[in-house]
Amino acid sequence: KTPADDSKDKPTIATELAAADVAEQGFDYYDGAMQYKDVVDELGPIPKLDKELKIGYVCKAFENEFWRMQKEGAEAALKPMNDLGIKYTIDVRAAQGETDEQGQLAVLNDMINKKYDGILMSPISEGNLVPGIENAIKSDIAMTVVNDAFMPHIGVTVGAWHLQAAELAAEWVNKNIGGEGTVAIVQGLPKAPPARTRTEGFKNWFANNNPKVEVVAIQNADWDRMKAKEVVDIWMKQYPDLKAIYANNDTMAMGALEAVKAAGKLEQVLVVGTDGTSEARKSIKDGELAATVDSFPYFMSQIGTEMLIRKMAGQDVPKVIYSPQAVIDKTNIDVQAEEIIGWTGFGEK
Amino acid sequence: MEDYIKFQNITKIFPGQRALNDVSFHICKGEIHALIGENGAGKSTLLNILHGMFSATKGKVFINSEEVKFTSAFEAIQKGIVKVHQEINAIPELTVAENLMLGNEIIKCGFILNKDQMIKETQELLDKLGCNFSAKEKMKNLSTGKKQMVQIAKALYINAKIISLDEPTASLSDGEVRILFKIINELKANGITILYISHKLDEIFELCDRATVLRDGEYIATLNIKQTTEDELIRSMVGRDVSMFGQRIKPFRVEKDKTVLKIESLSGTAGFKNINFELKKGEILCFFGLVGAMRTEVMRAIFGADHATGGMIYLNGNTLDNSSPSACVKEGIGLISENRKEEGFVKNLTNSDNIALASIQNYMNGFFVNRRLKEKNAVRVGEKVKLNPNNPDFMTSNLSGGNAQKVILAKWLSTNVDVLIMDEPTKGIDIGAKAEIYKLMEDLLEEGKSIIMVSSELTEAMGMSDRIIVMREGVIVAEFNRDEFAEERIITYAVGGMKNEEVF
Amino acid sequence: MKKFFKDNSRELSVVVAIVIMFVAFGIIQPIYLSANNIRDIIEQATIYGLMGIGITGVIITGGIDLSVGSVLALVGAVVAQMTVAGVPPVISIIIGLAFGFTLGIFNGILITKFGLQPFIATMGTMAIYRGLAYVVTKGYPVLGVPDTYRKLVDGEILPYLRVSVILFFLFAVLMYIILKKTKLGTYVHAIGGNEEATRLSGVKVNKYKTLIYGIAMLGTALAAMIQIGKLGTGDPTTGQGYELNAIAAAAIGGTSMAGGRGTVLGTVLGAILFAGLKVGLIVMGVDTFYQYIATGLVIVIASYIEVVQTQISNKTGLLMKIFSGKSSNKSGNA
Amino acid sequence: MKKFFKDNSRELSVVVAIVIMFVAFGIIQPIYLSANNIRDIIEQATIYGLMGIGITGVIITGGIDLSVGSVLALVGAVVAQMTVAGVPPVISIIIGLAFGFTLGIFNGILITKFGLQPFIATMGTMAIYRGLAYVVTKGYPVLGVPDTYRKLVDGEILPYLRVSVILFFLFAVLMYIILKKTKLGTYVHAIGGNEEATRLSGVKVNKYKTLIYGIAMLGTALAAMIQIGKLGTGDPTTGQGYELNAIAAAAIGGTSMAGGRGTVLGTVLGAILFAGLKVGLIVMGVDTFYQYIATGLVIVIASYIEVVQTQISNKTGLLMKIFSGKSSNKSGNA
Numbered sequence A: 001k002t003p004a005d006d007s008k009d010k011p012t013i014a015t016e017l018a019a020a021d022v023a024e025q026g027f028d029y030y031d032g033a034m035q036y037k038d039v040v041d042e043l044g045p046i047p048k049l050d051k052e053l054k055i056g057y058v059c060k061a062f063e064n065e066f067w068r069m070q071k072e073g074a075e076a077a078l079k080p081m082n083d084l085g086i087k088y089t090i091d092v093r094a095a096q097g098e099t100d101e102q103g104q105l106a107v108l109n110d111m112i113n114k115k116y117d118g119i120l121m122s123p124i125s126e127g128n129l130v131p132g133i134e135n136a137i138k139s140d141i142a143m144t145v146v147n148d149a150f151m152p153h154i155g156v157t158v159g160a161w162h163l164q165a166a167e168l169a170a171e172w173v174n175k176n177i178g179g180e181g182t183v184a185i186v187q188g189l190p191k192a193p194p195a196r197t198r199t200e201g202f203k204n205w206f207a208n209n210n211p212k213v214e215v216v217a218i219q220n221a222d223w224d225r226m227k228a229k230e231v232v233d234i235w236m237k238q239y240p241d242l243k244a245i246y247a248n249n250d251t252m253a254m255g256a257l258e259a260v261k262a263a264g265k266l267e268q269v270l271v272v273g274t275d276g277t278s279e280a281r282k283s284i285k286d287g288e289l290a291a292t293v294d295s296f297p298y299f300m301s302q303i304g305t306e307m308l309i310r311k312m313a314g315q316d317v318p319k320v321i322y323s324p325q326a327v328i329d330k331t332n333i334d335v336q337a338e339e340i341i342g343w344t345g346f347g348e349k
Numbered sequence B: 001m002e003d004y005i006k007f008q009n010i011t012k013i014f015p016g017q018r019a020l021n022d023v024s025f026h027i028c029k030g031e032i033h034a035l036i037g038e039n040g041a042g043k044s045t046l047l048n049i050l051h052g053m054f055s056a057t058k059g060k061v062f063i064n065s066e067e068v069k070f071t072s073a074f075e076a077i078q079k080g081i082v083k084v085h086q087e088i089n090a091i092p093e094l095t096v097a098e099n100l101m102l103g104n105e106i107i108k109c110g111f112i113l114n115k116d117q118m119i120k121e122t123q124e125l126l127d128k129l130g131c132n133f134s135a136k137e138k139m140k141n142l143s144t145g146k147k148q149m150v151q152i153a154k155a156l157y158i159n160a161k162i163i164s165l166d167e168p169t170a171s172l173s174d175g176e177v178r179i180l181f182k183i184i185n186e187l188k189a190n191g192i193t194i195l196y197i198s199h200k201l202d203e204i205f206e207l208c209d210r211a212t213v214l215r216d217g218e219y220i221a222t223l224n225i226k227q228t229t230e231d232e233l234i235r236s237m238v239g240r241d242v243s244m245f246g247q248r249i250k251p252f253r254v255e256k257d258k259t260v261l262k263i264e265s266l267s268g269t270a271g272f273k274n275i276n277f278e279l280k281k282g283e284i285l286c287f288f289g290l291v292g293a294m295r296t297e298v299m300r301a302i303f304g305a306d307h308a309t310g311g312m313i314y315l316n317g318n319t320l321d322n323s324s325p326s327a328c329v330k331e332g333i334g335l336i337s338e339n340r341k342e343e344g345f346v347k348n349l350t351n352s353d354n355i356a357l358a359s360i361q362n363y364m365n366g367f368f369v370n371r372r373l374k375e376k377n378a379v380r381v382g383e384k385v386k387l388n389p390n391n392p393d394f395m396t397s398n399l400s401g402g403n404a405q406k407v408i409l410a411k412w413l414s415t416n417v418d419v420l421i422m423d424e425p426t427k428g429i430d431i432g433a434k435a436e437i438y439k440l441m442e443d444l445l446e447e448g449k450s451i452i453m454v455s456s457e458l459t460e461a462m463g464m465s466d467r468i469i470v471m472r473e474g475v476i477v478a479e480f481n482r483d484e485f486a487e488e489r490i491i492t493y494a495v496g497g498m499k500n501e502e503v504f
Numbered sequence C, D: 001m002k003k004f005f006k007d008n009s010r011e012l013s014v015v016v017a018i019v020i021m022f023v024a025f026g027i028i029q030p031i032y033l034s035a036n037n038i039r040d041i042i043e044q045a046t047i048y049g050l051m052g053i054g055i056t057g058v059i060i061t062g063g064i065d066l067s068v069g070s071v072l073a074l075v076g077a078v079v080a081q082m083t084v085a086g087v088p089p090v091i092s093i094i095i096g097l098a099f100g101f102t103l104g105i106f107n108g109i110l111i112t113k114f115g116l117q118p119f120i121a122t123m124g125t126m127a128i129y130r131g132l133a134y135v136v137t138k139g140y141p142v143l144g145v146p147d148t149y150r151k152l153v154d155g156e157i158l159p160y161l162r163v164s165v166i167l168f169f170l171f172a173v174l175m176y177i178i179l180k181k182t183k184l185g186t187y188v189h190a191i192g193g194n195e196e197a198t199r200l201s202g203v204k205v206n207k208y209k210t211l212i213y214g215i216a217m218l219g220t221a222l223a224a225m226i227q228i229g230k231l232g233t234g235d236p237t238t239g240q241g242y243e244l245n246a247i248a249a250a251a252i253g254g255t256s257m258a259g260g261r262g263t264v265l266g267t268v269l270g271a272i273l274f275a276g277l278k279v280g281l282i283v284m285g286v287d288t289f290y291q292y293i294a295t296g297l298v299i300v301i302a303s304y305i306e307v308v309q310t311q312i313s314n315k316t317g318l319l320m321k322i323f324s325g326k327s328s329n330k331s332g333n334a
């Protein structure tokens, strides 16, 4: 049983477009989802465009390094694409923080008013961009979602598969703690689906695969470093035998790590984060953080851009495309990301 | 006349203070009954019990032989029992009409306020009271006296059976007092019972039928005014003879050739203009005028509380830096403001802190305030002004009205200033204490200080001052030296009988 | 005429700030003044505006309501669930309003009957209502709000004119009438100006204070229902930090946090200034990090314009008085 | 003794609330009362406590400071950068304190010289300081705060005793002295009680008001420096929403948001109550959604205990007097 079962009876924005099947299943549990590589194999090279496009990316919040990496990736795709003769410009903007739902909507509306041809977006919540999306549909603007919520109106979502991320983490933890013991989860604000999916996915993996590992505690730390430290400070005494801590993102993982270090249990407790921020990578290199599930935001947004362009060029792009992700630990920390995910650029696929 | 209101064994104990002790007496229907006594005797407390503001610790109140126990002002007002409070309780941002009708608004169409009607009725009432301001004026723009008139009008508006007036004339001009008395007598003629608190004995004799005397929370006597003398009244209030008040006792000590403060063509936003005068060393200079003459505004401008729009001020021959009150205090000028609740004391501080507020540097011990020094001073000065209770830890906001005024006085007595401006310094102060304050003023002169006193009481002005300046509508209209003092002429100038006359 | 300017000097100062802002943004980015963009600004202003207008009434009493953001989420989630479950839109809206009113009254009761400080009471309910929003939705957004409902609260009835903007306008008028023309309005101002004096005048202070907390929340309930109409989703996580924006709209519009003073028009203008600023920074493409700084500066500068304008208008009053020899009616001084 | 109880009735009520909470949690989860856990609670109270103690001074003047959360991030980031760049820890700390002080003074100047409302002024600087924190760090956490620094501010000098707790204690004592024993303290209370009367007493109200905004921010600067010591990282995103928690600590501790009343001890206790609650909910493993509700309820109940306790203590005062016939000193009435 997966969290998909819970979400099956979730209500949907059923009416508008024929993408209801994805909405019903949820982006993370979609049967028809394809891996990026398979999509490229199927669709072939990126078609040339008949005019120069103006593309916008409504990102989430640049306060968070994860979204900055998305931005950098989207911008980095420009040159190779242009070199391939695919001419476009890209403008990446974000809201003021991850609670600024209205601000993000204003960014989207501005891009529509300025007549962008295509828009990538990473909505803060399931609904906050809907009025803008409706405007964009009216103006015939092509759209693609990058990471997070699937929007039936939009039809294409590129993102890391959160459930898979959680399962990768669980598998890694299982292996590295020797298949038994107690673990705990530091959860993000129960706002974005990632927090829920990662938490559930991690917990369920053990329930389904190895009941000898028990998830003894799940606590919310609002994506905040200090709050994560405070939670783990208490766990260090309450659960002295804890073997691993899984955090829904790297910022909280770093806070958790400080608490583990303060308790002198670095050797005993493995801390696993999510995202693959520079800070997390450095810590892995230093032998402190045990691992992070890297979803390669730098490449994810490039894939998003590619899919948007394919769509605008008239190709039939699948509804859900999973971008690559992998566990980074001390064994592969020095390996180039391109190598880990097999990234070869846009040209010769 | 039968018993109408009956107080039976009323005792009221506040934390830290016994305000009333076993007080019993009655009030007849349709009489004007005075409550008199020194500051802190318990007069306001007694009324507050009647009007549902406090509940008595012990004892009962009967009206028409029926026991009443109001738990809020609302209940009392519903029964037609209203009070004009000692402190002005106005809402500054609302208009006069809204203040006056508060709780008794006129409604049309179910829930919309009938503002036109409210303004009309308010204006009618104000006109009847001889008030020359508009019902549409915002309350905050009114002078203290006018605010007081609004409070009184408010009580009259409600169809009351019993009206209590707690020192209603403290900030009224003579003319306004006349009108008020006329109205009170009309009310009495209509069978309305009036309770009247005042420290002004002449008013009591003129207006009231009987007077109940309280002293230190104890009931002393109820006297029939017609058969009582002023001395008798004072003796029962104070428990001793009080020397004739409002007269200088000590020798005059004006140094005519030493000008302390010199004001040249001062004008200000409130509307006063071309104010010129000099204050001599050792002088008590009185500013007399009707309420609204803008004396307060002039004093505030001198003290830097408001910014003047023009003019020069010299202190001991040098230009005075009056950019702020703190600059003035530093230069040696102090101001006792007229409005004690809003500008006088700080409600969350104790007596000793309030008294020390303008002179903390005197009680410093390095970096720290020496609490003992501060309290010692508070007790010393409190004794001088006969503060009751003279307890440095007592919250000033819990003092009786007159005693709060004494705390403000004490604050400035603790501050070493050369020029003290006293705006209505004896407002709400009992006879005994008034004499003390006059004595203190003379003591200050003896210490080489000079005083500007703003007063609306002519007896006080003539009794105490070396010189009187009369103001009307923002200009100085006359000046009298002590040997020229003449009651009628001063009043005539103040009310504007001699317009545009050359005075200097 | 002069009287109009003097009476509304605070509102005028916000208008001045808005005009300055529009001209400045318009010069740099002419698209800012396009009809589309101005429509966007007004639509953005509705949510904070509705919350702010309600809160204005509360702030005038000298209180505050921090729970509005949570109520936005809770009422939105509950109404969304109802519409999804097939409850007719109009009935859902009525229930939503009643629910919002009740939540506000609960705040009011904590403050009046239980004697808690408004800040702390509503901080408590902010957490409680947020928790309830999570509990009723199990943390999931409520998807699939039906189109009939969405059209009802946010349909475009004329080009450039949405129902939501009309609702915003209507609520503003309602609150204007309540605050200016009714007994409750007078009492609200009186309580804020001097609660004790109001009580001594025989006004049942607690009753009216509680009531205004309830009525104020109608604005937030309306905002919640418009928001789910706009988004098609009831999100239990929405509204975090909105209370500050709503309060900012009121404060920029001249509402005194100390109570006693504030107007509906001012808050509406404050909300428009706020929305215009946000949209303007986005249209200009200002870097997010600098957007924070710019937002802060504009809040500070807009309020300062208000302070200065008030001073000038007081002086004008003075000049008027000096020259005409007549006493002017109102002073803007506080 | 009796006097002590009466004088500190507000603080006592928080103690009562804390005791109730400890007993309740302790019964359900005995580990809650372990020395380790209690140490954790105290350590967790330091950050909000330090911020709250500072803010108490500001609130007593009738003001408020919403910018503390942003200052926490900004000062933390800057000090972290300095220590990483090799500036000696002690010098970094001194600069950090001075920097925090300056930021507070800037708030104060906006409020006094420019006449802005405290709420709106500090809401503006909240955005400005946050933006600055992002700009100076380019949005990246500042990594690698050296161990010498970390030991200095958060080292465990005795079992169960960290430097940070001592710093917390020292700052509390400092603020206690400032508020109780100095001229500034008297003025701060006086300004909160009646600003106009204070000004007319010749007190330079603006000067002292500005000063207390600066001093208050020392608490937050200290919290920032302790936090980077605890985390080893200066994070520009930290501190969001902390202002409400800091204010809550003060308010639960009996500080009146209307000004004029508040004590350092009360705020310290308020912070401990708050931390104890948080830890308790974690130890009990309460579901996150219900944690919100529980937190809200505890805030409301704790404040209500204070209200009731104050009423009782007033009555006790009265009874004491009746029986002893002696006058007691202070009235708890405000």
Ligand SMILES: Nc1ncnc2c1ncn2[C@@H]1O[C@H](COP(=O)(O)OP(=O)(O)OP(=O)(O)O)[C@@H](O)[C@H]1O
Residues within 6 Å of the ligand: B014, B015, B016, B017, B018, B019, B037, B038, B039, B040, B041, B042, B043, B044, B045, B046, B086, B388, B389, B397, B398, B399, B400, B401, B402, B403, B428, B430, D331
């Ligand atoms: N809330 C209170 N708490 C404590 N003591 C109080 C309180 N209110 C009044 N008192 C005390 O009760 C006594 C009587 O006060 P009251 O106001 O009745 O005097 P009063 O006769 O009206 O004096 P005045 O002429 O100065 O107005 C005073 O000693 C005063 O300090």
Ligand SMILES: Nc1ncnc2c1ncn2[C@@H]1O[C@H](COP(=O)(O)OP(=O)(O)OP(=O)(O)O)[C@@H](O)[C@H]1O
Residues within 6 Å of the ligand: B140, B141, B142, B143, B144, B145, B171, B270, B289, B290, B291, B292, B293, B294, B295, B296, B297, B338, B454, B456, C331, C333
């Ligand atoms: N803020 C203001 N704006 C406009 N007019 C004002 C303002 N404050 C006071 N006034 C007016 O200024 C005039 C003078 O005030 P005030 O009555 O206090 O003078 P005064 O001589 O001190 O009287 P009193 O005898 O009460 O001391 C009054 O007519 C009052 O209405």
Ligand SMILES: [Mg+2]
Residues within 6 Å of the ligand: B043, B044, B045, B086, B166, B400, B401, B402
């Ligand atoms: Mg009295």
Ligand SMILES: [Mg+2]
Residues within 6 Å of the ligand: B143, B144, B292, B295, B296, B297, B338, B423
């Ligand atoms: Mg006067």
